[in-house]
Amino acid sequence: MNVYNLIKKEINGRKSYAVNLTKRLIRIPTVNPPGEGYGKITALLEKELKKIGLTTKRVVTPRTVLKKYNIDDRLPRVNLIADWQRGRKRTLHINGHYDVVPVTGDWKVSPFKGLLRNGKLYGRGAEDMKGTITSMILAVSTLKRLDMLPEVNVQLSFTPDEEIGGMTGFGWLVKEDKIRADYGLSEGYTGKCISCGNKGIMWARIECRGKSAHASVPYKGVNSFDAMIEAANALKKLRVRIKKRKTAFKMKNDRDRFPSMVLGGELEGDNKVNMVPSRVSFSIDRRLIPEENLSSAKREIEDVLKSCSKKSGHKFKMRILAQDPAVAVNPNAMICRAAGSAVKKVFKSTPKLLLMPGGTDMRYLVKKGIPSVGYSARGGENWHSDNEFIYIKSILDTAKVYAMTVMNLK
Ligand SMILES: [Zn+2]
Structure with missing residues (x-):
């Protein structure tokens, strides 16, 4: 035998x-x-x-x-x-x-x-x-x-x-x-x-900073939620760009062959209705294909935030929570x-x-x-x-x- x-x-x-x-x-x-x-x-x-x-x-x-x-x-x-x-x-x-x-x-x-x-x-x-x-x-x-x-x-x-x-x-x-x-x-x-x-992963948190004020005199503050909207919109545009990449590796589902970026899985902010919020933060879950690397994925996000900050005047801070390469x-x-x-x-x-x-x-x-x-x-x-x-x-x-x-x- x-x-x-x-x-x-x-x-x-x-x-x-x-x-x-x-x-x-x-x-x-x-x-x-x-x-x-x-x-x-x-x-x-x-x-x-x-x-x-x-x-x-x-x-x-x-x-x-x-x-x-x-x-x-x-x-x-x-x-x-x-x-x-x-x-x-x-x-x-x-x-x-x-x-x-x-x-x-x-x-x-x-x-x-x-x-x-x-x-x-x-x-x-x-x-x-x-x-x-x-x-x-x-x-x-x-x-x-x-x-x-x-x-x-x-x-x-x-x-x-x-x-x-x-x-x-x-x-x-x-x-x-x-x-x-x-x-x-x-x-x-x-x-x-x-x-x-397997694909890589990067978890990050974007903090959007403003200045608190009473909601009856909002012009005295800077609204961090407005800042978050600007940042999120800019990142959505980045998402369109990264989705043009496709891994050469085969996957069970063809839809998985692209990088992905999920915004807002976690949200945090000030908790008061009559206040201009001074601080809002949201999470990013970014999945990488083997053809990408962590440092350039991070840089892409930073660049987007930088130019968004320039245009809008808002301030952002990015913190990496966890990461693992593909x-x-x-x-x-x-x-x-x-x-x-x-x-x-x-x-x-x-x-x-x-x-x-x-x-x-x-x-x-x-x-x-x-x-x-x-x-x-x-x-x-x-x-x-x-x-x-x-x-x-x-x-x-x-x-x-x-x-x-x-x-x-x-
Ligand atoms: Zn197991």
């Missing part, structure tokens, strides 16, 4: 293992915030990884890092790293986050039981991303059971806090060189779609080709390499220059929503894709 057929047969025979492990993961509510159950779930994962013959290591994110990001430091943020050291030159790093978002809305089943119904396993985190963690472990376990000899080392990490940005989980591990990676694999698209990067991996990179031909094998259709609108922990690797892809097991697209579930069949298929990706790498 060829490599793929052996892998396929082995994985198809381990459906009950996949169901069981995913259930056990769902039954530990690793809800974030606040970030609970981390010790418990990493203990379970560590046991599982040791069982399949990997060496493991727990690394706790230091409290100083948690403090820096204003994260509750009473709850330990545990990172688990596991190695299948093959004495090879290069290492594939596979990462999964085990934290889940809080339960909101209207669940028809218990979110932390792991109910199995019609081939779907329900629970908070089933799709994002405990089912996929099962696929990752199943893939490595399968290769080991079959005595397959990949030409790369494999390192796995299971990390917290992706749902609050990842700076205190995988982001920290990557920044501090706690992991080994020549290639990366993390969550992303599913089926025949593979993600190869990341994209060349579709011809070895990891893209390895994952692509794995997908082709499993689904017998042409793989699609796509850029995602939003980012995952994968961006930390790509930012560091490590070519990486994102790929996940399929659910009902109700992640972060009610009645989240994962298809058992997809956990198995995804494990096949992962296992084949490992075998395709050099």
Whole structure:
């Protein structure tokens, strides 16, 4: 039998293992915030990884890092790293986050039981991303059971806090060189779609300053709300300009291939009806395509505000709240080709390499220059929503894709 057929047969025979492990993961509510159950779930994962013959290591994110990001430091943020050291030159790093978002809305089943119904396993985190963690472990376990000899080392990490940005989980591990990676694999698209990067983001706040006065004698003040209207109108014109750019990368929805800029998601101002408002501020959410960079995106906004200030006489101040560049991996990179031909094998259709609108922990690797892809097991697209579930069949298929990706790498 060829490599793929052996892998396929082995994985198809381990459906009950996949169901069981995913259930056990769902039954530990690793809800974030606040970030609970981390010790418990990493203990379970560590046991599982040791069982399949990997060496493991727990690394706790230091409290100083948690403090820096204003994260509750009473709850330990545990990172688990596991190695299948093959004495090879290069290492594939596979990462999964085990934290889940809080339960909101209207669940028809218990979110932390792991109910199995019609081939779907329900629970908070089933799709994002405990089912996929099962696929990752199943893939490595399968290769080991079959005595397959990949030409790369494999390192796995299971990390917290992706749902609050990842700076205190995988982001920290990557920044501090706690992991080994020549290639990366993390969550992303599913089926025949593979993600190869994501758009960038810049959050800013524009403060418009005026001078307060009683509304009965408005000529004594300067209205900051009027200033805001001028600024917002000028920025709307900028938005028309930036929307003329289009990324060369393919995306699921063609409408996502342009930069975007949302104004006014947050608004703040003086709160009095009979006053000339002295201070109004509004937010900007700017999304960047890989062909753009953060500093020129910032400069574009500053220039608009400057000329608006010149024309209107109003004063503006821009503050960056958060920013992260777009990341994209060349579709011809070895990891893209390895994952692509794995997908082709499993689904017998042409793989699609796509850029995602939003980012995952994968961006930390790509930012560091490590070519990486994102790929996940399929659910009902109700992640972060009610009645989240994962298809058992997809956990198995995804494990096949992962296992084949490992075998395709050099
Ligand atoms: Zn996720």
